[in-house]
Amino acid sequence: MSVLDRPAFEAAPEAVPKIRLEHLGKTFAVRGGESFAALDDIGLDVADGEFLVVVGPSGCGKSTLLDLISGLTKPTSGQVLLDGVPVTGPALDRSVVFQQYALLPWRTAQRNVEFALEARPRLDRLGRRARAERAREHLALVGLTGFEDRFPHELSGGMRQRVAIARALASDPKVLLMDEPFAALDAQTRDGLQEELLRIWQRTGTTVVFITHGIDEAVFLGQRVAVMTSRPGRIKELVDVRLGDRTADEDVRSSPEFAAYRHEVWSLLRDEVTTAARLREVVSVG
């Protein structure tokens, strides 16, 4: 059975959340023996199949949060639980999509997607043919059939990010972690990819944690939007977004409900942005 055939949404609420962040904190050492807290006492549950967007002012530790969930960084305090099991390091059950695509420039689109499948330990790795087949399947999922043999430099930014998404999904992860994946794209490409991402999410039922600093993007994509405070990063508030099906024909972005959610998140963020700006000024003066 292919991942693509999975039901869009697993309805039954589970006792154990997909991801649980428990009193998560991260402190970095800086020059002169001082340290600064990037994240402080983050507590958050993400349900199975949920699309959670984390939004916050720049420098609030959003990316650090994602690094902790992916296991690339170890927390200073607290822990990350995946299906109730503590995360100790990176694994293929959590795929990351980076803002800078991170495609291997010497591999074609097809071979880049296969890369994720080659990462498995030898014993449960797919054969060469099966890997190629699966890569083709996932390139089709992101609408790139016919571009399999293109090198990354022969693709547009939007297409490169599609390849990165296909690669992230090819290893059939439990959780898709996205670190401002559309921030480097132009507005039109970004809108298109947001809709595409929702469509893919509905088809695969993967749990998504999506980091952004864009309020529109957060409201459009998220079932829930977690607003973070500026330094140290904490979860300020969780906003439930009930907008219905975003991929329907009508333009959700111009509806009054969308505007209301947008305003709510904007108001929550405004104080944080001014605080962050003040902090930056202090830093640059001092």
Place this chain on the structure above:
Amino acid sequence: MAEIPILHTHEPAGAKSGRGAGVSGATGVSGVSGVSRVSGVSAVSGVAGGVRAGVPRVLAAAASALATLGKRTVAIAAFLVLWEVAPRIGLVDRTFLVPFSEAVKALIELAKNGQLWDNTQASLVRSLAGFGIAIAAGVPLGLLIGWYRPVAEIFGPLLELFRNTAALALLPVFILLLGIGETSKIAIVVYACTWPILLNTVSAVRSVDPVLVKSARSMALSAPRLFAKVILPASVPTIFTGIRLAGSGSILVLIAAEMVGAKAGLGYLVNTSQQNFAIPDMYAAIIAISVIGLAFNQLLVALERRLTRWRPAAGG
């Protein structure tokens, strides 16, 4: 005028036989009417019409290829003409700078009596052996040093010191330690080739895009696989820059070493020719050296292009 012979080579064999008169009639007229004449003939003899459309395109391609070739060779041609003419009109002393044609004559003579090949072989064996050893040692060592940061920090200053010590300054040391035979000559080539390869490999490994490494780590790739699948392929272009530098360096250093103490080799040939006052032979050997250097470099460039075909054209 020049187009007409090219035209003929693209005529199908069937059209050729019944067309002799038409061609001789066309040779006197301009190229354009020549084309129309030929296409008329081929229509008469019932040859497929593809020739008609193909001919101008072939002409255009040939013309642009000629233009490119012309642009690339004009400076060299001018230099050779100057070399030929300057001694003949007495601009320089003909005894010390023989015209290019005489040097070529001497080169052909040296090729005929086997001297050229013997000396070339001696030089090539030495430089390729040294170059090969330098690659075999420099690339793995560079990967190791680049990968382990503490190793790089410890060895960095020493490498800088060695790299900035001119290889030829060490030639007497090599001769003292290894004697005057092949070993010391190969050793000095190894020495000269190792540094560009080693230092480029170290910097190649250290400048791999950190996002690629982070992304591979997020896939839980083991360290050896991360190395084989990300670090190594990402390093190839920079490593190759070092290999190409070493390639030209290998010939450079070797020729100088052969001038000091050798019984064969192109450097030896240049030196003995000068001492025996066989000036044309000396220039012949110099030409051979520069042709070999050029060919070696072209070979490495072609290989590099093949290995880094994935890069955008502007970068290659």
